[in-house]
Amino acid sequence: MGLNTRGGIPHLLNAALEEYYTEATLRYLEVIFDFGTQRKLHHWQAKAQRLASTIGEDTFQQKIFFISVHSEVTRGDLFAGKDEGGDDVAVLPKEFMDYLFAGCLRPLVSRATLFMLSCGPLVTFPQSICSFKEALLELRPAYTITFGATCFIGTVIKSFIVAFGSWVVIQGHDLGEVFTDLLNVSVELPMHTDAYLFQFEEQMASDMPNLSSSAVHIKGMRYSWYHTHHHPWGCPLPMSCPKCGSIRSWSPSKQGKDSSGAPGCISTCQSPACGFQMFSYQPRSYQVIKVKVGEGMGWIKQAGI
Incomplete structure (x- = not known):
């Protein structure tokens, strides 16, 4: 689902799965949305009903949604389409998801896997991420994957998506259990973007009088690549030194303190003089997941996102 559906990651996953499934067991649907005006919204709501009927006619063990959409760079709102004057319309993520998954399409998201192919402002602004999690709490997808790069390039997750199709869709592994493994096979992803995994969790609430009652919440985790030369503590160093302009001149990071006495990793330009x-x-609150012992690189996992 997107503002346009030409090529891209969803096509790649479908191509990777076609050899393992028949036409009766694998369905691939593309939908273009635009609800930037009331008239367009009414048209989309009718279209969503027809789409829900099409999906609802079949029983699938897994449902995977890809949403390709732009995010507003100053606050993380998502673009809903064009208004009557041809200008872009952006709304809070919760409002966007309410419009997108209209009517009978809404319950189909429950227990599905959701990929947000959008730029990082969606998950880097507090108001935006809170609104997004509010939407996920109502829609209840089992897992949602987003990415943190300011200018996200979808092609960097090609290896990730192919591995996802093999390990999660075909072999049936739980996404939360193999997520780091999927990141590790993604050669281009680590140096480009952080990855976010949101998991819907439902727990029995023992303090409630009704034993069938349950407490639900969204568990958010951020995965940042770290490397002693290029990404100390998951923070990317600039390609060139801001002072002398030397390219890739950074030393391996060392523990130290800044001018205020705060502890951190120090990277020094090795250019002469x-x-x-x-x-x-x-x-704060992190777990280091090393790729290999002693190689000075891996993933920093932060919970509570």
């Missing part, structure tokens, strides 16, 4: 230093600070 420069010595410019940059500081990267330790994140």
